[in-house]
Amino acid sequence: MTNFNPLRMLCFFAVALILNSCGGPDERALNQPKKVAVIVSTLNNPWFVVLAETAADRATELGYVATIFDSQNNTALETDHFENAVSSGYDAILFNPTDADGSIANVRIAKQKGVPVFCMDREINATDAATSQILSDSYAGCVAIGKYFVEKLNKKGKYVEILGLVGDNNTWSRSKGFHSVVDHYPELQMVAQQNADFDRNKAMEVMESILQVHPDIKGVFCGNDAMAMGAYQALVSSGKADQVMVFGFDGASDVINSIRDKKILATGMQFPKLIARTAAEYALSYFDGKRDFAQKVPVTVEMVNQENVMDYQAYGSK
């Protein structure tokens, strides 16, 4: 009893409280799972849904808490997601950009706060912002499609190109790969080149307008599969589905089924699941201390056509 001193007890609790408040957060941070944000350009296209969900699933498998953010193809909304992710304490961002130039500032927001960003499928026009960029080799994939296009059209005829988003590098990489072959054949005449923002409905409208002016086209090359399906729909409506060959790019399920049904000629198979899993695993390596990532990691694209479609399934190989 004589040893009890209320002042000493008060001091003891005060010191204990201070020590607890100093060591607490780190301890909590160590005990809590890492948080990974998956920021994706749009969830209005099944291909990006597969990309986002696979990234989130793989991150969860690796023991992280993963949240998907939809930028709705809007760079300003993407900025909000980045600011939110950084202020909410996310440890890494698996990122599918809306715009090759416009998204750079968003990646820098994360970089300034020491949050690594791994780009998936779409490139940003900076090599000092993202930790790594895992990108489909769209150019090479479209070179293969260009060769097949020339063969199937027998090196002559009028054709149309439907482009994706003008601000996305993939749009131009695909177009350039395709034209690097097709432009060597002067009897192949491109009568229209219009953008439809990778959107199925827009592509259908664009194709309907083009068909009114150019009813005698033989082929249409689309920068993604959603637009290929839209273009095909317009051709069906105008009764020209059998005379116009449609080529897409992505390897989405409806186009793979349409190639099997001999409605669409070919597509470039990208591997969104492989890209997404690789990005999540790169985040793991980063948390483990790795820093020497290659800035650009290309993922090969394989052409799927009516001759080899049995070897493939939507979004990947069998």
Next chain:
Amino acid sequence: MNRKAIKYSIGILVIGLLGYNSVYFQPLDKKLADGNEISFDAKAYVDGIWSNELMKVYKDAPDIALLIDSLEQNTVAAFETYGYALGIGNIGYFRVQGEGLVTAVNNNNVLLQVGSHVIEVETEFVYGNAIRDASGLVKLNDYDNSSDFNSISESINEKIRKELIPEFRSKVKIGDKVRFEGAIELNKAHLKLSQIEVIPITLQITE
């Protein structure tokens, strides 16, 4: 009245001039060309590496018949030993050389019998990255701009299409013996060795 008309005319002219000079229309393919202006001189780069580097690595290419045997025996090991790939995926590029007897001269290719294998030497669709990537000489991450990197393949292919193919096609006929060096593209998940397509970098009719 006349002064008012002149005043209005001048006003309309000024607005018209301003409007005409503030808006312009440009075809998308022109925009494509502008958006990807290439300052890197791929042709000069390719000319610079052609003799001393590129041809040199192809001189040491594995024999195509031996490579096919290796691929048949152990695909994974052959891809690791002889193949080049830029990144992730099933596609690998291989340097090859060999000699065979011409069995067909088609519109787009020439068929060679090399031992028990039929080899298709591509003479029409010389496009893509096979020669560049199989060489192992050019790395993607050495280039900030992917267009520069892709333009290297375009220059290599153009040189082959212009300087190698026309002369070869003008002379080759069934029964000739042809020596070749070149590159092939293979898919390890869907390996097809029945009629391999070679993108040539050298072609020589030996007999």
